[in-house]
Amino acid sequence: MLxxxxNSVQMGYIxxxxxETTNEYTLDKSDIGLYYDVNSLSIPRIKWLSMGQSLSQMRLATKTYREAVDKVFHCEYWNDLDSEGYMMGIELYLTEDTFLTLVAHQAFKLYDIRWRNRDFRVLTLNAYLDVFNKNNIIYPLSVKKDAxxxxxxxxxxxxxxxxALISARDDLYPIDYLRNPLFMLANSSRYFGEISTM
Structure with a gap:
């Protein structure tokens, strides 16, 4: 997952x-190797069927995500949706420090769970306690309620x-893709620090 x-604009994209865009990126073009051994980076996959109980404590919206944007809440920047409403990517404010902390604490995890009498995958994009805060709201991406x-x-x-993303659509969100991290850090402060000392 890319x-x-x-760091120069403090922006990120998930x-x-x-x-096709993801094919342009390779770890040798990333500054993440200045901080971590790139071979040790992973997105763990964990089977935790009872996690569905945590989701059931959150409010499940009746509107889809697309219907709620700019009516119930606003986007931080912009999140790309396909024609059916499935989320393709997330644009967000992301500093180098925040990014490195998320990577260090393995905030990006993939869980196999049971929820609403169905098997789902949950991809967390932040710290566990922040993701499963009872005040957060779950929005369906389409009327099919499969993501x-x-x-x-x-x-x-x-x-x-x-x-987080909750999905039963392995065709749209392939497990192998989600588990394969490609953390691209550009314009790292450490990189520029090393250049200036040469």
């Missing part, structure tokens, strides 16, 4: 679906931040 962070996102909505600004 997750980018450009590619939830594989596409959802967990959204943390700031009560003051009404900005919604995507915390």
């Amino acid at each position: 997750i980018t962070c450009d 590619y939830l679906m594989p596409n 959802f996102v967990i959204v943390d909505i700031d009560p003051i600004t009404k900005v919604g931040k995507i915390m």
